[in-house]
Each structure stands twice: as C-alpha cells, then as structure tokens.
Amino acid sequence: MxxxxxxxxxxxxxxxxxxxxxxxxxxxxxxxxxxxxxxxxxxxGYVPNDAARQLRAGQSTTIALVVLDIGNPFFTDVARGAEERAVESGYTLLLANSDDSVERESAHLDQFERQRVAGVLVVPTSSAQPRVSQLRAHGVPVVLVDRGTADATLASVAVDDVEGGRLAAEHLLSQGRRQLVFVGGPEDLPQVQDRSAGAHSAVGAVEGAGILHVPTAALTLDDGMSAGAEVRALVRAGRCDAVLAANDLLAIGVQQALLSGPDPVGIPREVALVGYDDISFAAAAVVPITSVRQPRRVMGATAVDLLLREAGLAPAAAREHVVFQPELVVRASSTVPAPPDAPA
Structure with a gap:
C-alpha cells in the first residue's frame, strides 16, 4: 500500500x-x-513520485515503452500492438529508443519517472536491471517486454527463444545440412544467448553436425552484410552449408552479401538461410527467407494488459510471466536439400 x-x-x-x-x-x-x-x-517509506498510486487514482493516462531499436520492424510491430491496447484502455503511449545503450535507457527512464507516467514497458538492454528496480521501488509499475525474468515480483512478456533456436536448427538439419553457422550479437544479449543455445542443443543431438558462431556488434542490416563476408569465406572453405541468423535484419544482410559480387553464393543450393522474427521484409527478400515467427503485436498488447493490472497488486505479490511459443515459417531460402557433394 x-x-x-x-x-x-x-x-x-x-x-x-x-x-x-x-x-x-x-x-x-x-x-x-x-x-x-x-x-x-x-x-x-514515502515516495513523492508514486506513479502506481496515480494509476489507481486515475490521475495518469500515459504509458511509456522503451525499445532497443525502433528501426527494427519487430519493435515497431510490438509498439503498434501496445499502442492499440493502450488507446482501447484510455491511455496514451510514449515511445523511446534506447539504441541498445544502457545510458540512453537510463536517461529515458529518468525522464519518464519525472513525467510521472502511469507505468513503463521496457525491452531492457541487459540482464542486470538496476534502474528498473529503482523505478519499482519508487512506485512505478514496470513490465519487461521480449525478456523473461526469474524475478517472481516482476511481470514479463516474452517468447521461448530457446525453443525458437531449436526449431530453426532442427529444420536446417532436416534438410540435410550439417555445417551450421549462427550469426548474431551482442553476445551478452539474452535473446541472442537463448536462440544460440536452442540451436546448439539441436545440433548436439545429430551425429556429424556442427555449429560455428559469427558474432556481430548489433542486430542490424549492416551488421548482417558485414557478417556475410565471413560466411562467404566459410562456405567457400567447405565449413558452412546453413546459416541461422539471430534476427531477420541480420538474415537479410547476410543474403545481400552472399548474392552480390562476382562470385555469388547460391541460396539455398549452396547455403540454406533462416532468420528470426518473421518481419514483413523477410518474406519480401530476393530469396524469401524462412523465419521463426513471434506474435509481435500480441506481445505489445499483452504487456499493456499486465501493466494495467500492476497497480492493484501488493509490492511483494507474484506477477504474471507470459511466454509465447514461436512458430517456424518455411520459405524458399531453406527448402532445397544440400547437394550430394556438399561437405558432410
């Protein structure tokens, strides 16, 4: 209370x-x-800026959403789902972009606390969330988005990314691919860790299969194109016949790099390709990209639902942890089996 x-x-x-x-x-x-x-x-234990109290009293009608990269269509869709549900419930959504920077994330959260928003939805930049803990200590309801948590008192909405990585890798293995490469980073980002863990689990269950990691600084199109040069070298060296990218922007960048230049790599004849998120650009790529689908708009709407329920809960009460299951959407980038002379 x-x-x-x-x-x-x-x-x-x-x-x-x-x-x-x-x-x-x-x-x-x-x-x-x-x-x-x-x-x-x-x-x-009085907190002057008690946004949870304002929410119960109906004094605040603004919800904030902080995402990692507003340029990524995945987060645009999450924000659209959150805004639609917020408007239906009589609230306005403020959107901020942390650009995967802890400093920018903290600055946005500081500003939203000063503005006394009704609550905050945040896609956190790291597993450590001291600023989130401070917000909640000051009475501001918080829900993690696209991130699970072991904290029973902190609500969250996420997708089972370990399962998603496993689905993608199992699909590639089912097509006869045995030399997989996982493209993604930063390596400390939980989504990247989980998707990689799922892929490694699937590969480890198949005799003769292996998986390498090509790290990236971020999950952007440009990073995918840079990684594509390394993937090309691995393909030509007989060390790669399939690529699993940590998101679709990376996958699109890898595809562009492989298909360009005087020595293009055939997709999927020489190398199969799978992305993650199933943004619209994946289906519209030169070679339509197989991807792991996440219910993006539903995730945003669900996060708002959880936030609006936060105000009625005691500080130590258990919160809801909603985990959606991913779905593999198969397209042309991965459906042709490896040629007979492909490396085993």
Whole structure:
C-alpha cells in the first residue's frame, strides 16, 4: 500500500502544505521542521513520485515503452500492438529508443519517472536491471517486454527463444545440412544467448553436425552484410552449408552479401538461410527467407494488459510471466536439400 502525503504530515505533526514545501521549496521551511518531515518520510517509506498510486487514482493516462531499436520492424510491430491496447484502455503511449545503450535507457527512464507516467514497458538492454528496480521501488509499475525474468515480483512478456533456436536448427538439419553457422550479437544479449543455445542443443543431438558462431556488434542490416563476408569465406572453405541468423535484419544482410559480387553464393543450393522474427521484409527478400515467427503485436498488447493490472497488486505479490511459443515459417531460402557433394 502506498503512503500518502497526509500520512507523512500526520507522522511529522505538520500540515500537508508543509510536507509539500519540504519536497518542493525546502528553503521556505525551518531546518528543524525539514528534519522532522524527512524522518517521517524515511520511516514510512514515502515516495513523492508514486506513479502506481496515480494509476489507481486515475490521475495518469500515459504509458511509456522503451525499445532497443525502433528501426527494427519487430519493435515497431510490438509498439503498434501496445499502442492499440493502450488507446482501447484510455491511455496514451510514449515511445523511446534506447539504441541498445544502457545510458540512453537510463536517461529515458529518468525522464519518464519525472513525467510521472502511469507505468513503463521496457525491452531492457541487459540482464542486470538496476534502474528498473529503482523505478519499482519508487512506485512505478514496470513490465519487461521480449525478456523473461526469474524475478517472481516482476511481470514479463516474452517468447521461448530457446525453443525458437531449436526449431530453426532442427529444420536446417532436416534438410540435410550439417555445417551450421549462427550469426548474431551482442553476445551478452539474452535473446541472442537463448536462440544460440536452442540451436546448439539441436545440433548436439545429430551425429556429424556442427555449429560455428559469427558474432556481430548489433542486430542490424549492416551488421548482417558485414557478417556475410565471413560466411562467404566459410562456405567457400567447405565449413558452412546453413546459416541461422539471430534476427531477420541480420538474415537479410547476410543474403545481400552472399548474392552480390562476382562470385555469388547460391541460396539455398549452396547455403540454406533462416532468420528470426518473421518481419514483413523477410518474406519480401530476393530469396524469401524462412523465419521463426513471434506474435509481435500480441506481445505489445499483452504487456499493456499486465501493466494495467500492476497497480492493484501488493509490492511483494507474484506477477504474471507470459511466454509465447514461436512458430517456424518455411520459405524458399531453406527448402532445397544440400547437394550430394556438399561437405558432410
């Protein structure tokens, strides 16, 4: 239960106006009174910027969403689903882009807390989430998006990325491919870790199969094109007959790199290709790309639903952890079996 200004005033033996002055114009209050009020604040655990209390009282109608890369159509679709559900519920959605930067993420969260938003949806930049913990300690409801968590008191919406990586790799293996390459990074990003783990699990279950990792600095089209040069060298050296990219932008970049130049690599004749997310550009690629589909708009809408339920829960109560199952969408980039003379 949130502590009110009236409770602080009663504990300190002063008026509500005096508490307000201590919080906003402390130079207008005698030092002894300031000390008494601050002691009451500490004893009661009062948080001036209590957005959860505002949400219960119906005073705030703004929800914030912080994503890793607004240029990625995956996050655009998540945001669209969140906005649609927010509007249906009488709220406005503010969108911010962290650009996979911890500093930018923190700056956005600081600003949203100052604006006293009703709550925050965040795709966190790392597994460590100190700023998220601070927000919640200050009474701001938070839901993690596209990220699971072991914290039972923190709500989350995610997709089973380990299963997604496994599905993609099993499909490639079923096509006779045995020399897989996983393209993706940063390596500390949980989604990349989980998708890689799923792929490694599938490969490990097939005798004679192997998997290499081509790391990238980010999950962008340009990073995919850069990785494509390394993939090309592996293909020509007989060390790669299939590629699993950590997302579709990387997959599209890899495809462009492989198909360009004086010595193009045949897709899927020489190398099969699978992406992740199933954004619209994957289906529209020169060679339509097989991809692991995530319910992007549903994820955004579900995150808003969870957030709007947050205000009615006690601080220590267990939150909901919604985990969707991925779906493999097979297209031309992976459906031709490896040629008989392909490396085993």
């Amino acid at each position: 949130s502590v009110s200004v009236r409770e602080v005033a009663a504990r300190a033996g002063v008026s509500v106006g005096t508490v307000s002055n201590v919080l906003n114009r402390r130079d207008a209050v005698r030092p002894a009174t300031v000390e008494r009020v601050e002691r009451a604040i500490d004893e009661l």
